[in-house]
Amino acid sequence: MVLILTILTQIGGLIYLLAFFLARKLQQTSAVFTAVFLGFYLIATFLIVPTLAPFFGRTALPVTGNLQPLNFTTCLLNRHYVTPELKEQVISISDDLEEKYEGSTTNYLDANFPFYNGFPLFPHLSHHDGKKLDLAFFYKKGGLAVDDAPSFIGYGVFEDPIEGEPNSPADCDRRGYWLYGLLSSFVPQWNKDDYEVDVERTRFLLKLLASDEQTSKIFIEPHLKQRWRLKRFDKIRYHGCHAVRHDDHIHTQIR
Template sequence: MTLYLGITFLLIPLIAPIFGREKLKDSSYIEAHTFFTKLLNRNYIKAELHISLQEIAASYQKQHHGIKIVYLDANFPFVNGFPLFPHLSHNDGKKIDISFVYLDQNDRLTNRKPSISGYGVFEKPTNKEYDQTKACKKNGYWQYDYSQYLTFGTINKNLKFSEKATKDLLLAIVNHQQIGKVFIEPHLKNRLRVENSKIRFQGCQTVRHDDHIHLQLK
């Protein structure tokens, strides 16, 4: 364990730039949702994405002071194409998952999230919204909502999804010049009323995106 921790926190951050990636460090603007993301070396990105995230986060805090960009999974530090289970595309340093923003029991914005992993607690479509999950599973894509089993436990059960703050975050992301694609579930795109060509449907072959925002460089 000592050897692993030494390699993870001392050696790998020095070697990763050779492969075109760098460690995403916590700051007053950005933080990992869970320590295990860092412990498992899932917090590495290209320098260009690091700069973009810092600019997005700084801009966002001008609107919502003290609310950070809380990231989930990014990429491993080495080798393009090496898979980051269970993701299909987090393998080149250009992708990262960002958590939604929530309100606490007093309707104040908080950096806390509703699950230990950050995944698996969905903002489901209402009866009047299009249900992409139902459509995908009807067509045989059984895995589309399996991230519900990857929460590692639900916490902060009194949190509520903040449409306003999450919309502002989504706008800050899509309006950044270096961001090429954003994945979020269709019913949330429509609910938040954000129209931008960068926002795409990720396809039924992956998993649902109504528990986080996926973004990637051009």
């Protein structure tokens, strides 16, 4: 349990131990233990961690405004911490996007944990230094722009390659990288046909990111780079088979 909580939330395991020993010392029941754990966890997540994170060069992304989490659980799990530079960059980009497409919210997915460089945010092994962030695509439903996504976590509902396009998911599968597309087996696909990617807004977001001096790399699948006519942007690259599919979200990172 301690291990699972640490992998999911970084601080959860430690708080679990604290609550466990406290409940045992006071000879309390498991109901009291659960209440103490939840209370400590929420106080730590919303009051203590945001205060301590700046000492580790991290700051929390906003919960409301033009830049928001697609799913609030991301913040509840302390997975929304970045460097101040990255925060400033994405907020400014989300403001530019809202100016062009009024009412549009840019949704973020997993970022980084609040403490220590080198502590990876599972399963994204590179999200360990505050400089990496995943963003959701924009979508349309019934032809109208919406602010949510077909996958409630933002990952796992793929924009598959079509005939004639580069097909790295099939390539990686053939080469034995079975983890590459595994996520779609766990994420419900029932919304897939109701949503379509809003290419115009997603492409605009990608162009804003790729034109920003601070950005070092952006990952999307090669077939989407081709389909969305983004060839001239060198910062938009392919990540290789050892990662996971990037035709369900955007990965961006700064220098």
